[in-house]
Amino acid sequence: MTEPLLSVENLCVSFPTNRGRINVVDGVSFDLGRERLGIVGESGSGKSMTGRAILRLIRPPGRVSADRLRFEGQDLLSLPERKMRNIRGARISMVMQDPRYSLNPVMTVGRQIAEALRTHERLGRAATRARVRDMLEAVQINDPDKVARMYPHEVSGGMGQRVMIAMMLIPRPQLLIADEPTSALDVSVQAQVLKLIDDLVRDHGMGLILISHDLELVARYCDRILVMNAGRVVERCAAGELDQATHPYTRGLLSAVPKMNETRAELPVLDRSQWEGT
Amino acid sequence: MTTAISLTDLDISYDGTRVVEGVTFDVAVGESFALVGESGSGKSTVLKAIAGLAPEWTGGMKVMGQERGHGPNKRLAHVCQMVFQDPYGSLHPRKTVDAVLTEPLVIHRIGDRDARVEEALRQVGLDRRFRFRYPHQLSGGQRQRVAIARALMLEPKIMLLDEPTSALDVSVQAEILNLLKRLRAEQGLTFLMVSHDLPVVGFMCDRIAVMTKGQIVEIAPADALHDGAFTNPYSRALYAASGGA
Numbered sequence: 001m002t003e004p005l006l007s008v009e010n011l012c013v014s015f016p017t018n019r020g021r022i023n024v025v026d027g028v029s030f031d032l033g034r035e036r037l038g039i040v041g042e043s044g045s046g047k048s049m050t051g052r053a054i055l056r057l058i059r060p061p062g063r064v065s066a067d068r069l070r071f072e073g074q075d076l077l078s079l080p081e082r083k084m085r086n087i088r089g090a091r092i093s094m095v096m097q098d099p100r101y102s103l104n105p106v107m108t109v110g111r112q113i114a115e116a117l118r119t120h121e122r123l124g125r126a127a128t129r130a131r132v133r134d135m136l137e138a139v140q141i142n143d144p145d146k147v148a149r150m151y152p153h154e155v156s157g158g159m160g161q162r163v164m165i166a167m168m169l170i171p172r173p174q175l176l177i178a179d180e181p182t183s184a185l186d187v188s189v190q191a192q193v194l195k196l197i198d199d200l201v202r203d204h205g206m207g208l209i210l211i212s213h214d215l216e217l218v219a220r221y222c223d224r225i226l227v228m229n230a231g232r233v234v235e236r237c238a239a240g241e242l243d244q245a246t247h248p249y250t251r252g253l254l255s256a257v258p259k260m261n262e263t264r265a266e267l268p269v270l271d272r273s274q275w276e277g278t
Numbered sequence: 279m280t281t282a283i284s285l286t287d288l289d290i291s292y293d294g295t296r297v298v299e300g301v302t303f304d305v306a307v308g309e310s311f312a313l314v315g316e317s318g319s320g321k322s323t324v325l326k327a328i329a330g331l332a333p334e335w336t337g338g339m340k341v342m343g344q345e346r347g348h349g350p351n352k353r354l355a356h357v358c359q360m361v362f363q364d365p366y367g368s369l370h371p372r373k374t375v376d377a378v379l380t381e382p383l384v385i386h387r388i389g390d391r392d393a394r395v396e397e398a399l400r401q402v403g404l405d406r407r408f409r410f411r412y413p414h415q416l417s418g419g420q421r422q423r424v425a426i427a428r429a430l431m432l433e434p435k436i437m438l439l440d441e442p443t444s445a446l447d448v449s450v451q452a453e454i455l456n457l458l459k460r461l462r463a464e465q466g467l468t469f470l471m472v473s474h475d476l477p478v479v480g481f482m483c484d485r486i487a488v489m490t491k492g493q494i495v496e497i498a499p500a501d502a503l504h505d506g507a508f509t510n511p512y513s514r515a516l517y518a519a520s521g522g523a
Contacts, residue, residue, distance in 0.1 A: 042447040042448070042449060042450075043418075043447055157317075186316040186317055186474065187316070187474060187516070187519045187520050188316060188515065188516065188519040190519070191519055213447060213448065214448075215448075216521070252449065253448060253449060256448050256449045256451070256452035257448050257452075257477070258452075258455070258475075258477040258478050258480060258481035259477055259480075260476060260477050260480060260503055260504070260520070260521060261480070261503065261504040261505075262477060262480045262481045262503075264481075265459075266456050266459070267452035267455060267456055267481065268452070269449060269452050269453045269456065270449040270452075
């Protein structure tokens with residue numbers, strides 16, 4: 001078998017607390033090919049930290065260690081910072097949660113997208129503009145020339161997130177990490193944005209890591225799912241087999257969500273007593 | 279009179295811009311009624327107008343049979359209380375849980391404060407040791423419990439719930455929804471709830487009003503969520519986008 005796109009083994013991220021260092025990600029391992037992997041968990045489960053650790057975005061005093069963290073045959077942990085910068089954005093890129101905080105408010109949308117491209121490729125001005133235009137069209141923005149001249153406050157949340165996706169995909173990365181890409185958006189826009197990510201990932205044959213707290217959504221858009229709790233992977237399964245999940249935490253999460261045709265008088269709750277020390 | 283909230287042809291504006299238009303509905307005593315819609319549809323604004331936080335309105339508004347004026351109304355606080363979306367933003371960071379819960383009692387000159395605070399904490403399922411903690415020492419779910427306890431201090435009849443669980447994890451959401459449902463049954467409360475999450479509304483409410491662009495396009499029984507029996511095209515689209523069959 002050929003080497004997977006991304007290979008993670010025994011990944012740990014730790015932060016100091018007044019009770020010593022605590023592992024917020026505690027021995028996570030997975031391999032990713034050109035497929036869609038979902039990482040699900042509640043706040044504090046370490047799912048976002050896993051995504052950030054792959055891009056080496058954990059700042060001191062946070063510390064990352066792993067037995068293996070390889071991407072396209074390169075060891076990400078030992079790579080010098082300058083080489084790492086060539087990977088971020090160009091080879092692996094990340095879509096963040098809220099476009100309102102992740103876009104530069106004093107730069108037009110077009111310039112921000114062009115900046116992402118220019119950082120990684122040398123292109124003439126006309127060629128750059130054409131690529132930006134094509135990319136905006138690819139994320140289904142109707143009037144790309146007009147939108148390119150707009151500032152982030154002039155676009156809606158859904159459009160802002162599409163701009164973010166355009167910016168992240170324009171250097172043609174091999175792996176996209178999407179950290180709660182739609183939780184700041186309305187339900188009707190959510191579906192459009194996820195469909196868009198899905199289409200682009202398929203068309204370009206990229207790998208996708210979709211990080212979310214929403215089990216059902218991840219099941220709909222991914223091939224495989226990892227469920228995380230307290231820094232550990234508690235369950236791995238194919239997306240279609242989520243309803244046969246065996247771990248009590250996964251089952252608890254699944255049943256705690258109200259259903260559209262809800263008839264239960266009370267929702268089952270997770271027993272937190274086991275990990276709530278204080 | 280068995281109508282808890284009665285709105286007729288309500289228009290609400292912010293600085294002269296009309297954001298809610300011609301909203302009319304009645305909520306019966308003991309009923310749980312939901313306003314659903316996307317961001318910007320004006321659903322929260324309706325709650326704010328009832329609570330007195332959006333005074334620029336015209337039309338008819340009755341709360342427990344009483345005509346509601348435009349200004350702040352101290353008596354209304356005994357009848358109607360609001361719980362906000364973000365438990366991180368709605369509690370004073372420098373006040374202990376005890377201070378937060380005592381404040382309404384001080385304002386309304388109600389005695390027996392110690393016992394009432396203890397009782398409120400018990401009702402929302404918070405241990406007594408949380409009484410002298412600050413908000414930053416609590417989790418999101420615990421904070422929302424404090425916010426609910428604060429709303430219950432004056433023993434209101436109506437609770438206005440503005441997305442009470444959308445900032446919480448699903449397992450915590452289940453706990454808070456169960457809590458609200460139990461309180462409603464125990465104390466005979468009337469709920470007016472705003473949410474964008476249709477399954478949550480289906481769990482909590484009897485009737486739902488779908489809002490878009492400042493107007494109510496449809497009022498349907500919550501059972502419509504089981505089979506998608508909506509008549510308005512916008513309601514159907516919202517239902518489909520939320521994963522309804």
